[in-house]
Amino acid sequence: MDTRNVLMAVILSTIIIVGWQVLVVDPEFKKSQLELSKVEKNPSANSVAGTPAAPTLNNKLPVPEKSISRTEAISAEQRVKLENAKLMGSISLTGALIDDVTLKTYKETIDENSKQVIILNPKKINTGYYLESGWASADNIKIPDNNSVWTLIRNKTLTPNTPIELEWDNKQGLIFNKKIEIDDQYLFKVTESIKNNSDTKVDLFHYSQITRKEKPLIQNFYILHEGLVGVIDESLKEESYDDIQEKKQSYQGTTGWVGITDKYWLTAIVPQKQEPFNAEFTFNDSYKANYILTKPTTVEIGKVATSSAQLFIGAKEVNVIDGYAKSAGINKFDLAIDWGWFYFFTKPLFFIIDYLFRLCGNFGWAIVLLTAGIRILFYPLANYSFASMAKMKALQPEMIRLKDLYKDDKQKIQLEMMALYRKEKINPVSGCLPMLIQIPFFFAIYKMLFVTLEMRHAPFFGWIHDLSAPDPTSLFNLFGLIPWSLPSFLIIGVWPILMGISMWVQQKLNPAPTDPIQAKIFAFFPLFLTVMLASFPSGLVVYWTANNVLTIAQQYIIIKKTTIKTV
Numbered sequence: 001m002d003t004r005n006v007l008m009a010v011i012l013s014t015i016i017i018v019g020w021q022v023l024v025v026d027p028e029f030k031k032s033q034l035e036l037s038k039v040e041k042n043p044s045a046n047s048v049a050g051t052p053a054a055p056t057l058n059n060k061l062p063v064p065e066k067s068i069s070r071t072e073a074i075s076a077e078q079r080v081k082l083e084n085a086k087l088m089g090s091i092s093l094t095g096a097l098i099d100d101v102t103l104k105t106y107k108e109t110i111d112e113n114s115k116q117v118i119i120l121n122p123k124k125i126n127t128g129y130y131l132e133s134g135w136a137s138a139d140n141i142k143i144p145d146n147n148s149v150w151t152l153i154r155n156k157t158l159t160p161n162t163p164i165e166l167e168w169d170n171k172q173g174l175i176f177n178k179k180i181e182i183d184d185q186y187l188f189k190v191t192e193s194i195k196n197n198s199d200t201k202v203d204l205f206h207y208s209q210i211t212r213k214e215k216p217l218i219q220n221f222y223i224l225h226e227g228l229v230g231v232i233d234e235s236l237k238e239e240s241y242d243d244i245q246e247k248k249q250s251y252q253g254t255t256g257w258v259g260i261t262d263k264y265w266l267t268a269i270v271p272q273k274q275e276p277f278n279a280e281f282t283f284n285d286s287y288k289a290n291y292i293l294t295k296p297t298t299v300e301i302g303k304v305a306t307s308s309a310q311l312f313i314g315a316k317e318v319n320v321i322d323g324y325a326k327s328a329g330i331n332k333f334d335l336a337i338d339w340g341w342f343y344f345f346t347k348p349l350f351f352i353i354d355y356l357f358r359l360c361g362n363f364g365w366a367i368v369l370l371t372a373g374i375r376i377l378f379y380p381l382a383n384y385s386f387a388s389m390a391k392m393k394a395l396q397p398e399m400i401r402l403k404d405l406y407k408d409d410k411q412k413i414q415l416e417m418m419a420l421y422r423k424e425k426i427n428p429v430s431g432c433l434p435m436l437i438q439i440p441f442f443f444a445i446y447k448m449l450f451v452t453l454e455m456r457h458a459p460f461f462g463w464i465h466d467l468s469a470p471d472p473t474s475l476f477n478l479f480g481l482i483p484w485s486l487p488s489f490l491i492i493g494v495w496p497i498l499m500g501i502s503m504w505v506q507q508k509l510n511p512a513p514t515d516p517i518q519a520k521i522f523a524f525f526p527l528f529l530t531v532m533l534a535s536f537p538s539g540l541v542v543y544w545t546a547n548n549v550l551t552i553a554q555q556y557i558i559i560k561k562t563t564i565k566t567v
Helices: 002-041 070-075 241-246 318-327 343-360 363-377 379-405 410-424 433-451 494-509 516-533 538-561
Strands: 079-083 087-092 097-107 116-120 129-137 151-154 164-169 174-182 187-196 202-212 227-232 235-239 249-253 256-261 265-270 277-283 287-293 297-299 304-315
Touching: 079 097, 097 304, 116 129, 116 265, 116 304, 129 187, 129 265, 129 304, 187 202, 187 297, 202 256, 202 265, 202 304, 227 241, 227 249, 227 277, 227 287, 235 249, 241 277, 256 277, 256 287, 265 287, 297 304, 304 318, 318 343, 343 363, 343 433, 363 379, 363 433, 363 538, 379 410, 379 538, 433 538, 494 516, 494 538, 516 538
Parallel strands: none
Antiparallel strands: 079 087, 087 097, 097 116, 097 129, 129 202, 151 164, 164 174, 174 187, 187 304, 202 287, 202 297, 227 235, 227 256, 249 277, 256 265, 265 304, 277 287
């Protein structure tokens, strides 16, 4: 009966895993690939017009218009070219929108012919994603919105050495000026001035806004936040796309930033320092992250008044993000990278592995070296744990004898086992406690390898060309020897198999559960993890495998040294 129950559990688990892959994962993957293909071929399908740049969120409903491509949308408007060492693109003079930004140093895939990663898109296509800044008024004052056409009055290209200036005249005595600067990485600075030639003073409120018209394809993984993000004073705010559709979120603060984050890319807007502001995450035909200063900028008659903002558009490179937190004074900007609950473990681990990478020149070997370093760090704890488990393993024959001797008296079995533990000076729990201490540390490593951009498209050796992607080989086509197109659940590569084998060997060195049902379930566990981890980033599987191998070596040595005399 027990054996049958175990077999049923194994069969049902396998059916669930395979069924999930076939019915959910594969269709979703194919759907996402189809959508991506459509976007690449015609990135304007079902496009709608942009919304006014009103930070009060009184946005108009979208107006359908003729579908056009990204290239056509860019060509349809007057633009100012932008370029530095890491970005290229343009700024539309219609609305003064930053809506065309491509990363020069990152590609979509590891294919040498792959396109470069595009971050921002014009508002007139369905994937519109853009940044804007401007003024809002509580009075009936004509102000520029994201349909106003600005005039370029200084420089023809935005570079780190040549800021541009734009101008817009409201024909009622107010002249708006916008100076845009860019550094050599991902930070823009926008300084907005108003010259008051009218016969009355005016009060205007400065704002910035990020608009994303469609929810992007996201990994939707529980350890990674993708969506709307920000820091208001000292508090991190994270909202998913789905949550914002249901309810907008409003905040008040004097320092911080708000933005929209992908796994590796980020757009963020930073208010002028020490100015109180209201911020919002909202959805009204588009996802928006914005802020508006609560203190008005007063422009006296014949005077000029200014306000400014910083804009980040780019890749979440750790050193760059940390650098802006310090040099640009952006409060807690390092939290743009989702380090998670174990921040104080996770982030230092990145700097360690980054240092090891610079030593050996390969992130795969850096992972192996980091794993070895972790094993050395926890060597005393692991020794204590493994010694306890070795003694327990050596006691198993005696424990089985006691169970056979007193099989009808469970209380007597417990008493005899406790007496045996006292005699051999073994604490059954002592083997687990050191492992529990290490769990946060190991999870931090897992998190660090998963979220950091530096691991993206980083090769190891042989067939592993991207440590952030699953092992591409499969047992079921003889690792590429047979040209079969396999469903995703059958793509079980070399590294997941090595991980499963190493886990099985490690399991054999541990004391087996005395309950035969538990023993059979534990025996199935390496196979289960092999199938599950086959879809995980190969960098994580390399780490797990290396950790298992080093653990096996340490356990084997301890077992050889451990002797128990039970008679």
